[in-house]
Amino acid sequence: MTEKQSLEEVGRSLHSNAIHLLRHVRTEDSAMGIGPAQASALSVVVFGGPLTLNELAEVEQVRPPTMSRVVEALVKEGLVRRETNRDDRRSVIISPTDKGTRILQEGRNRRERRLIKLLSKLDADEIRCLGKASRILSKILVVEHS
Amino acid sequence: MTEKQSLEEVGRSLHSNAIHLLRHVRTEDSAMGIGPAQASALSVVVFGGPLTLNELAEVEQVRPPTMSRVVEALVKEGLVRRETNRDDRRSVIISPTDKGTRILQEGRNRRERRLIKLLSKLDADEIRCLGKASRILSKILVVEHS
DNA sequence: CTGTATACTTAGCATAGCTAATCATTAGCT
């Protein structure tokens, strides 16, 4: 019972912290000159290699029409390329341009610097604790390929 | 140097985990019948007691016109009340209705159940670690009243 | 070769973010 209580508390607290953490770093997003959906999609394209629009939509958990428009904007800004797949001419392959890769890295760095500035208020023990917790979270969150 | 490296890793990892965590629980939001901005604002009104529109906008880190419209929608749906402040008739006080409080609790519970389902894959030690990390994060994130 | 399924796009709607401009009220200064 105590354990279940604790589980709920931890869940509630993690939830709240995740919201606040993202709000905090998101202030740096505007410096990238693109919206959050574009930034997130670009990130997947840069780090997740070339992939189709449907795959990208699935990773980003949005519907294909939404992703189609986001990609449209990224193409217009020269951050990704959109080419028809030679093996299946119905589908398109999205890949990052050099500019897209550069822009993303810069934005990512800004976000991380922002976060690091916050984290630097903590002592080494606390950082270690966060690191350990982060690895635990990765185990159950990032996988999700079931 | 090792410490700084670790700081960056932890920052990057936390950032990524926060994104994935919120994506995960956000799937439950639609069940509440209101959008994410409305849900988040309602949460503040319910748990943060009556407060003015400007205060609400600040907590939610959006501009007053944005919050004005969000509140407008919540009022229309009968989830919050909007009354002019007697002490300063320029400002308005937002407070939750019974319906708003109920709706929010239900949605919150759904999100948390979702999160708890994920967390229950972990053992007691790991949960404790997450709890500790969460308290550390709260210290540096939720405060921000400087 | 005809019909169905798949991948994407287009069209149209709702929510949510912003700035600029407006209105009402309060506060401050002589």
Next chain:
DNA sequence: AGCTAATGATTAGCTATGCTAAGTATACAG
């Protein structure tokens, strides 16, 4: 008191991002 500046909220209008429904083009199945 009375004028002016500051403050709290709203309105108007733009952009971005989410959705569903419907359309187009290609692939596949018989």
